[in-house]
Amino acid sequence: CCCYRSLPWQQQLQAGAAAAAAAGGISIEYPFCVEPGCYHPGFNLTCNHSYSPPRLFLGDGTVQVLEIAIPQATVRINSGRMVFNSTGNHAVNRSLLDQVGRPYFVAASNRIALLSCNARVDVRAAGRNNNKTSTKLLSSCTAICPTDDGGGATTILDIGPEGPCSGIGCCETSMLLAGSSTAAYSIQVQNLQEQAVVLNRTDDLVYLVDERFNYTLDMSFGYSSPEELPARLDWYINSSSACPLPASAPECRSAHSYCDSTYDNKAYICRCSEGYEGNPYVPDGCHDIDECARHDIYPCYGKCINLPGDYICLCNNGTYGDAKKKEGCIPMKQDLGLRIGLGVGGGTILLLLALSAPFISSKMKLRKMKRMKETFFRQNHGLLLGRLVSQNADIGQRMIMTLQELEKATDNFDKSREIGGGGHGVVYKGILDLQVVAIKKSRIVVKREIDDFINEVAILSQVNHRNVVKLLGCCLETEVPLLVYEFISNGSLDHHLHVDGPISLPWDDRIRIALEVARALTYLHSATTIPIFHRDIKACNILLDENLISKVSDFGASRYIPIEQTEVTTAVQGTIGHLDPMYYYTGHLTDKSDVFSFGVLLIELLTRKRPMYRTDHGESLVLYFASLHRQGQVVEIIDPQVMTEGDGDQIQEVASLAATCTKLNGQDRPTMRDVEMTLENLRVKKKLASHSVKSSRCNASEITKHYMLVTGQGSKEMSRQYSMEEEMLLSERYPR
The missing domain is CATH 3.30.200.20 (Phosphorylase Kinase; domain 1)
Structure with missing residues (x-):
């Protein structure tokens, strides 16, 4: 069906298991993916099969991936060592992980380890202050190698024991000071004096690590220092803005998920709501946590009852207190008479409750439903009125x-x-x-x-x-x-256009419907108080009444555009095959985005092929149509019915208009007003050709009757004939 949306997570769910197996068992979930087109922009992975077993890499294959954690929004990688020439007393700068860009950032939980003698490593944050470049010191450590008592060279006994860095031969520091955050780090190594010759090395080695650095003597006196060590990167699903207001985001697709602004409100990620876990980026990805099955995390020393997003813990019979605390339930102390009295009284109360339970339950349900309706009414009423001018x-x-x-x-x-x-x-x-x-x-x-x-x-x-x-x-x-x-009684344009058999909508009705849709879009773009961009023009969203008059529908994806603006940056919505490629890649929505979708609709009307059509060589319908048009061979793809019914010059002009509307660069496309004028002019030209109009109308009438009989819709006249007075009224409504 043309309403199908080729969403990235749908493709990823099919490719995920195979990708995980091929990547050495690393679990891959959306927004990440190996296959083209199934990942969120910036989250593509590469599986390198030249290794055994295959290895997984970020992007185009420069940084190896060891682990992906969706809930924590982190990626564990193999971070290569940074080598500094230790000769001289000057500081040397190295950009930290230059090859990793957005949406990845160096996690603040990492540590910096320096393997050297008599050198200091500084971690600095690159930035600007009063239009001057500044490098704020975040953290620092010094590695020293003491000489023997005689002032000679450093010996193995001077270095100290193996194990965690002690400051002798190796030092370690956190990435940044508490309370600070930055995206641009730099590393500086300052040599405090000439290194002892006994070390047999002229380089300082700096590592980015996500756990304690385990130092061995061979690292200083041999050549066994590791090439890479594990480090951790943070990532953000949107690394250019904070959460939209209210706190929701289009990327948070699962129920029971929310948007969480992080990194000083400059980026955001999605998280599952409290009491839920899983993947918030896919539909139904967040599922309820069974707290009762995780006693170590959610303690309960009584009767545990799991609830959606929560749990309750009750003391066992005969005890009372807090069952979530060890020994929190205390035995009840009562004498026999009191127990008998409570038993008789409790039984009477239970009997009364049992008899009145249906009535009470019904009343409570009605009251609850009434409260819910009032709550939803207030919530939605406020949102609605806020949106209306x-x-x-x-x-x-x-x-x-x-x-x-x-x-x-x-x-x-x-x-x-x-x-x-x-x-x-x-x-x-x-x-x-x-x-x-x-x-x-x-x-x-x-x-x-x-x-x-x-x-x-x-x-x-x-x-x-x-x-x-x-x-x-x-x-x-x-x-x-x-x-x-x-209620529009006659279904969608897609239903009428893509029928079985050689006879579909007559060409006159197709071109009329295209003109009516162009009028509607021109109205939305320029005649309303605030310009409106539809964002999802396609045959499924064009409804037809009993006279095949078109009605544009489904405005759920539409956007207002402030009058003083010509574009707006927004999360991409629409249908693959109809979607403006420039909008898809940049997120910039303009009136030319609707023009592209309309051009795809024109191609669909000309060819009677769905936008998801692919040639034997894998070309899409739009690219194949544009290629044939450039070569002057567009008739090869035109619907035979159109070639039979239509005028050759008119068909060529409509084909040229469709090719212009679907140009890659939005600036090369016409406006919807230009498109409407072009289609109106084609109608006028056809009327002026009076010697051929009668025969063409007669043929169109016969074809319309045949089509209506085939589809079982009667023999009502399909094509509305417009008068010159209506054209004058149109000119008054839409002055050019």
Whole structure:
């Protein structure tokens, strides 16, 4: 189906087991991946099979990976030693792990070890202060090698015992002082005096390590110093900004996950909520912790009961107190008479409770449901009104519907009423006030989906265009708001275009639908109070009524753009195959992003091939179409029905427009207003060619009747004929 989204974590789940086996047993989970296209940008890995067993490397294969910890957001690597020439008394700078860039940072938990004699190593933070380069000292240590009493050379007895660094022949220091953080480190080694010849070396060695450095005498007097030692890197899923407000992020895809700003609010990661563990970057990746099965971490010395995200610990019968503490439950001391009295009284109370339990339970459920509705209403109502522009602030009150109304309209959201689903929810058919309506309900209860629904309400409440689906109202009494909009009875453009058999939508209707979508996008980009970018234009989101008039739908991914701006940086959303490549790689959303998606739609209308189509050589539909267009051979991919029905010059002009809309560089693409004008001019040219119009209309009418009979939709006229008066009205609405 064209609604399928080729999401990275879906591909990664298929490739993960094989990648882990090939990488020597290292567990690989999203956002990391070895296979192309299945990792989050910046988290690609390379599996080098020239080693036995194969080794895993970051990026293009320069830093070896030893372990990946998703919950802690760390990667354990093999860090190469840094070699400093020890001749002379000057300081030498070395950038720490130059080959590792964003999203990776040197973890503050690492330590610096210096293997040398009579030298000092300084860890400094590179930065700027008052437009001057500054190097703040973070930590330092000195390694000395005392001489014998006669002032001679250093001997093996002077070095000291093997084991952890003692400061003699080897020193060790933490990466940074408490309370400081930085991304740019530098290492400086200062020789305090000439090293003794007996050491047989002229180099100082500096290591980045994530555990205590184990020193041996061979390291100083031999040549057995290690080439690499394990170190640890922190990583951030977004290393350029703090968490969005409120604290949620599109990368946190699992329920029971949240966004956590770290690194002085300059970056963020995702974490599972308290009481949950797992991978917050994939759907359903965070799962409940069974605290009762982890007695060493979650102590319980009584009866343990696991709850979602929590647990309770009760004292055993006959005891009371705090069961989470050892010996925290104390035996009850009561005489026989008191026990009998309590037993009789307790039995009576239990009997009364048992008889009244159904009534009490029903009342409690009703009260709980009422409180939940009020809570959700306040929460969603506030978010909704905050998104609406001030002059339309009352629209939220006029459009609000109750959950009871919508449950009645859909038979309590019965499965038989389900008519489809977009990228942001399931759609039900219902009857409300004697009017057939469509009701959208979210599939997944996560913060991002709530924001998408609120976003769609805020946008559609201000849109009034004949080619944009009309929002009738919304319900705010559920955790995720429900949307109610006009019911479009004839399915999507995808359903009508991609049918079995040689006869699909007539060419006249295809070009008319393209013009109507162009009008809608022009309206959204330039005629609304605040420009709106749709972000997900595709055949699945173009609905058709009984007369095949198009309606643009599914605004869950849409974004407002402030009037003074031409672009906005945002988390990438959309459908692979339709998505603007420049937006995908840079995250910069502009009006030209919708133009690219519209160009893909034009290609789909011309060729009757889905955007996920691939040639035998692996070329995508857009690249293959552009290649044929450059060679003047675009007719090879055009739908035979289009070639039969359409005018050759008109088809070539539409093909040229599609190729221009899908250019890689967004600046080379036209605006949607230019696209609309081009399509309008094509219609005018066809009308002026009066000697061929009658025959073409006749043929189109016959083809339309044939298509409607084949699809079982009757013989209603499909192509609306526009008058010159309507063109004049259009010019008044959209002055050029």
